[in-house]
Amino acid sequence: MTNLDLTKPTAELAAQGTPLLEVDDLRVEFRTRSGVVKAVNGVSYSLGAGETLAILGESGSGKSVSAQAIMGILETPPAVISGGGIWFQGRNVLEMSAEDQRRIRGPGISMIFQDALSSLNPVYSVGFQIGEMFRAHRGMSRKAARAKAVELMDRVRIPAAARRVDDYPHQFSGGMRQRVMIAMAIALDPRILIADEPTTALDVTVQAQVMDLLKDLQQETGMGLILITHDLGVVNEVADDVAVMYAGEIVERGTVDDVFSRPSHPYTDGLMSSVPQVEAKGGRLRPIVGQPPNLADIPSGCPFHPRCSHRRLGAEAAPGRECSTDVPPLRLVVPGREAACHYSEEVLGVRAP
Amino acid sequence: MSEPREHGATAASSLSTSSPSTPGTPAPAGPARAGARGAMGESLLEVRGLQKHFPLTQGIVFKRTIGHVRAVDGVDLTLRRGETVGLVGESGCGKSTVSKLIVALERPTAGSILYKGKDVARMGGRALKAYRREVQIIFQDPYASLNPRMTVGDIVAEGWAVHDDVAPRKGRLKRTQELLDRVGLNPDYVNRYPHQFSGxxxxxIGIARALALQPEVIVCDEPVSALDVSVQAQVVNLLEDLQDEFGLSYLFIAHDLSVVRHISDRVAVMYLGSIVEEGTDEQVYASPSHPYTQALLSSVPLHEPHLRGQKDRILLQGDVPSPADPPSGCRFRTRCWKAQDVCAQEAPALVDRGQGHPSACHFAEARMVVPVDVE
Incomplete structure (x- = not known):
């Protein structure tokens, strides 16, 4: 039997100094016939109650895979968690029995996905699907679960919830479907909500509504929020901290204000200058050259070096800091900021101490 | 992979010199853009009152029409030589239907598309063939728009099978390679298949295919939406370079307001099948006067931490009404905070209401919603 206490108030846990979630040196590989794809290569972060951590990265950077590992929904095989640990309220999830892991999903950690239409079951009404959480985890009757579903639909601001509870997913618009999925995710008052590209498929006016809803729900419940996205604007408007991922690694981490105003990793810097802004026409974009790496064949040394404008190769590199051979560790650059680059101080424009 | 900026320049010059100037088909001129930057050239494409209604049918054997989806319902647009017109709107507003109508993949229900003064709907035979060569399209999905069984070389050269006067039969392989080089791909990849390439x-490749026919106008239907941020910027820059080099005119259709502002000279905002506001990028973004434009702009998340929380956010209520049953009068009135009785009775025309640019709102009033970056 599990000794996981999901009833203890989050504030109490925070007082004990235990973060809600700690991911330590997580590694995930996909062993396929054509080789080993290293999707996550040593990712560490922690999340406390009420905090919002954004994981920013492009497609193939390993941001979703790391979240799926936390949720325990990776398909194994082909995926293999080849190292590291995931601690939820001080217990390693990876060492738990399948039954204990299942108990955490829902009241402990829950997740919403990008594509609401393919994440919802088309042959059950939305009320049934939301109520399923209560029936499976709390043993409620169908009737009570349905009443709970209506309540939740109200909470995620679906108009006329009582009338729409028996409707099917295809009868809802994209934004409303996303709300249904959010309702399912928050049904059991999770400690942590992982939102994997929650607004990518939505129009910008709807995106704003959904992000507002998530923020309000977080304020009400004090849950920790992990926001996985590629959208710099969403990160800036919603998150406190940001971890930038590239080729399965975190390459920069800090508060959103710091990282976005003065990036210290060339990749973050490159991302910032590739994106046009709505507030000014701006000059020519400065894209990052080349293509993101193939995760089955990650470049040696710093994975970003083939595309980097700050790289130093061969004789021009400082000893032990040759970009194509020496792997840069994620290190503290200035207080509160970590970056995995040999020459972060240069990127930041700060003199090395 | 090859770096797009580096080896483009040399190939480009050889490309323009090798352009055959066939009579009747004007070869794209390099310096056209130079003049175009200052004062815009003559209008190439004029869209007037364009409508496209798709029938809604019921029944399996005996289909009855029970209504129409008014996908495009009265769109006016002008595209001048050398300029980029951005068309923005949310999904379902009809912007992609406009692009299909313009490249003559669909026939309009009403209204006209004039290309160099001639009505496209009345073109036939040779004229339509020439039109289709001169107005090319780049699609959104780079996975679905390339035939997986054709090599890249065949894809780029396919247009020449129909328009064989554009490239002499003998030098086609070389021209294909020049085109690939120009768009930043390794020319040795002509024999590869689409699945061997990234998004x-x-x-x-799609851009090279459009360029192969030496078009005057390229309709770009969400050309960068499916791409990652860092790659998106590369493609945007490539489109800008090609425009300068070949004097192309773009109709740039997208839902990303930032990208549209970046690339466009003029911007038209579309809602539920019609254009609600039009103007230069400065007019539309800095002093939007239609409530929908204001709401749309205020929803765009900003990237600068110091601008966070500085804009006033307008949250729209409800969803976009169905285009099969649009509201009477002004289409936006069901979600508009300014709506009054007149809005339900009378559809507002897209005219200048004292703002300096056209706006389709009875109560148009400029309002700054996006903070100006003072840096």
Whole structure:
């Protein structure tokens, strides 16, 4: 039997100094016939109650895979968690029995996905699907679960919830479907909500509504929020901290204000200058050259070096800091900021101490 | 992979010199853009009152029409030589239907598309063939828009099978390679298949295919939406370079307001099948006067931490009404905070209401919603 206490108030846990979630040196590989794809290569972060951590990265950077590992929904095989640990309220999830892991999903950690239409079951009404959480985890009757579903639909601001509870997913618009999925995710008052590209498929006016809803729900419940996205604007408007991922690694981490105003990793810097802004026409974009790496064949040394404008190769590199051979560790650059680059101080424009 | 900026320049010059100037088909001129930057050239494409209604049918054997989806319902647009017109709107507003109508993949229900003064709907035979060569399209999905069984070389050269006067039969392989080089792909890849390329590279193939026919106008239907941020910027820059080099005119259709502002000279905002506001990028973004434009702009998340929380956010209520049953009068009135009785009775025309640019709102009033970056 599990000794996981999901009833203890989050504030109490925070007082004990235990973060809600700690991911330590997580590694995930996909062993396929054509080789080993290293999707996550040593990712560490922690999340406390009420905090919002954004994981920013492009497609193939390993941001979703790391979240799926936390949720325990990776398909194994082909995926293999080849190292590291995931601690939820001080217990390693990876060492738990399948039954204990299942108990955490829902009241402990829950997740919403990008594509609401393919994440919802088309042959059950939305009320049934939301109520399923209560029936499976709390043993409620169908009737009570349905009443709970209506309540939740109200909470995620679906108009006329009582009338729409028996409707099917295809009868809802994209934004409303996303709300249904959010309702399912928050049904059991999770400690942590992982939102994997929650607004990518939505129009910008709807995106704003959904992000507002998530923020309000977080304020009400004090849950920790992990926001996985590629959208710099969403990160800036919603998150406190940001971890930038590239080729399965975190390459920069800090508060959103710091990282976005003065990036210290060339990749973050490159991302910032590739994106046009709505507030000014701006000059020519400065894209990052080349293509993101193939995760089955990650470049040696710093994975970003083939595309980097700050790289130093061969004789021009400082000893032990040759970009194509020496792997840069994620290190503290200035207080509160970590970056995995040999020459972060240069990127930041700060003199090395 | 090859770096797009580096080896483009040399190939480009050889490309323009080798352009055959066939009579009747004007070859794209390099310096056209120089003049175009200052004062815009003559209008190439004029869209007037364009409508496209798709029938809604019921029944399996005996289909009855029970209504129409008014996908495009009265669109006016002008595209001048050398300029980029951005068309923005949310999904379902009809912007992609406009692009299909313009490249003559669909026939309009009403209204006209004038290309160099001639009505496209009345073109036939040779004239339509020439039109289709001169107005090319780049699609959104670089995975679905390339035939997986054709090599890249065949894809780029396919247009020449129909328009065989554009490239002499003998030098086609060389021209294909020049085109690939120009769009930043390794010319040795002519024999590869689309699946061997990444999304950004595939979009470059799509661009090379459009360029192969030496078009005057390229309709870009969400050309960068499917791409990652860092690759998106590469493609945007490539499109800008090609425009300068070949004097192309773009109709740039997208839902990303930032990208549209970046690339466009003029911007038209579309809602539920019609254009609600039009003007230069400065007019539309800095002093939007239609409530929908204001709401749309205020929803765009900003990237600068110091601008966070500085804009006033307008949250729209409800969803976009169905285009099969649009509201009477002004289409936006069901979600508009300014709506009054007149809005339900009378559809507002897209005219200048004292703001300096046209706006389709009875109560148009400029309002700054996006903070100005003072840096």
């Amino acid at each position: 950004g590279q595939r979009q470059r």
